[in-house]
Amino acid sequence: MNYLPVTHRSLKQAAEIIRGGGIVAFPTETVYGLGADAFNAGAIAKVFEAKGRPRFDPLIIHIAAMETLEMVAAAAYNMRQKLSLLAKKFWPGPLSIVLPKNEKIPGIATAGLPTAAIRFPSHEAAQKLISLSGGAIAAPSANPFGALSPTKAEHVRDTLGNKVDMILDGGSAQIGLESTVLDITGGRVKILRHGGVSKEEIENLIGAVEDCTALENTDSKTAKAEEAYASPGQLKSHYAPKIPLSTFKTDDISSLPLEQNAAYLFFDDSSCDTWLEGKSRAQNPVFRVLSSSGQIREAAFRLFEILHELDSLRIKRIFAQFAPEQRLGMAINDRLRRASANT
Ligand code: TXA
Numbered sequence: 173m174n175y176l177p178v179t180h181r182s183l184k185q186a187a188e189i190i191r192g193g194g195i196v197a198f199p200t201e202t203v204y205g206l207g208a209d210a211f212n213a214g215a216i217a218k219v220f221e222a223k224g225r226p227r228f229d230p231l232i233i234h235i236a237a238m239e240t241l242e243m244v245a246a247a248a249y250n251m252r253q254k255l256s257l258l259a260k261k262f263w264p265g266p267l268s269i270v271l272p273k274n275e276k277i278p279g280i281a282t283a284g285l286p287t288a289a290i291r292f293p294s295h296e297a298a299q300k301l302i303s304l305s306g307g308a309i310a311a312p313s314a315n316p317f318g319a320l321s322p323t324k325a326e327h328v329r330d331t332l333g334n335k336v337d338m339i340l341d342g343g344s345a346q347i348g349l350e351s352t353v354l355d356i357t358g359g360r361v362k363i364l365r366h367g368g369v370s371k372e373e374i375e376n377l378i379g380a381v382e383d384c385t386a387l388e389n390t391d392s393k394t395a396k397a398e399e400a401y402a403s404p405g406q407l408k409s410h411y412a413p414k415i416p417l418s419t420f421k422t423d424d425i426s427s428l429p430l431e432q433n434a435a436y437l438f439f440d441d442s443s444c445d446t447w448l449e450g451k452s453r454a455q456n457p458v459f460r461v462l463s464s465s466g467q468i469r470e471a472a473f474r475l476f477e478i479l480h481e482l483d484s485l486r487i488k489r490i491f492a493q494f495a496p497e498q499r500l501g502m503a504i505n506d507r508l509r510r511a512s513a514n515t
């Protein structure tokens with residue numbers, strides 16, 4: 173495996189690998205992706221294999237120019253107006269839009285669905301790689317299936333290093349959380365995953381959208397399971413550290429005990445201070461804060477990075493505080509709920 177910083181040369185090498193049917197981990201503004209040529213079924217199979225990802229979970233198709241859109245999707249007449257509003261406002265950026273797929277995209281990429289989630293990332297290196305590789309890259313996040321998403325090249329190296337042909341190191345992903353997945357193929361627009369573009373921002377632009385991200389929707393034991401197949405990747409347990417994680421609400425901080433061998437993750441300094449009150453420093457609590465001043469963007473940016481770090485400590489449990497349930501806080505809380513689903 174080649175581990176190289178992003179340069180003009182390494183991007184060209186990476187594109188050659190992708191054109192030749194190989195797989196490359198690359199930076200985007202959300203998280204690192206593991207990319208293959210979106211038109212090459214064999215290469216895409218390698219991505220599923222490397223991640224240990226079940227074949228029923230479709231990949232996102234990444235483009236780097238609006239002209240490429242028609243090569244990967246086929247927006248019907250009734251979707252075009254919404255698509256054009258959304259693309260104008262949020263592309264390039266952290267929004268994946270589900271559209272009817274172009275027949276040239278092999279079925280394995282979309283897990284047999286007639287639709288494909290399309291994203292135009294804003295990251296410069298990602299855009300260059302996509303353009304040099306033929307225009308469309310199919311890429312999930314570059315982590316083993318179900319595990320924490322990678323926000324740094326090191327995260328990919330440590331988990332998938334021996335399973336990919338190349339890792340391009342472009343530093344930390346600027347947003348640190350995955351893209352929002354939005355389905356505009358039906359009568360009602362549906363949010364299938366909270367992410368880098370908030371529900372509020374989308375609703376300000378196109379009006380009310382349906383939130384289909386509740387955990388119950390994706391628990392295979394419930395009646396809603398069928399609906400969950402709208403976005404099979406939204407499995408109940410996902411984005412999980414290896415160490416068991418439990419969540420807590422801001423209101424419950426004062427009664428949160430200090431356990432041995434546990435780490436505590438707070439949303440902001442004031443929450444952390446409340447908890448520390450009356451606790452003896454001699455107990456040496458392990459704690460982290462997502463954003464001292466409670467900035468939601470900073471908190472989102474640091475979430476996976478801190479979880480990766482805590483996951484490497486010798487502790488038995490992680491307690492994590494929910495963020496305010498608004499804007500990117502909804503995406504943070506969604507990741508925390510899924511990370512704690514098996515605890
Ligand atoms: O920010 C991101 O989206 C990152 C970077 C690399 O672009 N990618 C990413 O991919 O998070 P992945 O595979 O980890 O998540 C893709 C999500 C899954 O929840 C999947 O089910 C959903 O998108 N998805 C993909 N195609 C879909 C489709 N045709 N219909 C509904 N959901 C789809």
Ligand code: MG
Nearest residue numbers: 312313314321
């Ligand atoms: Mg993922």
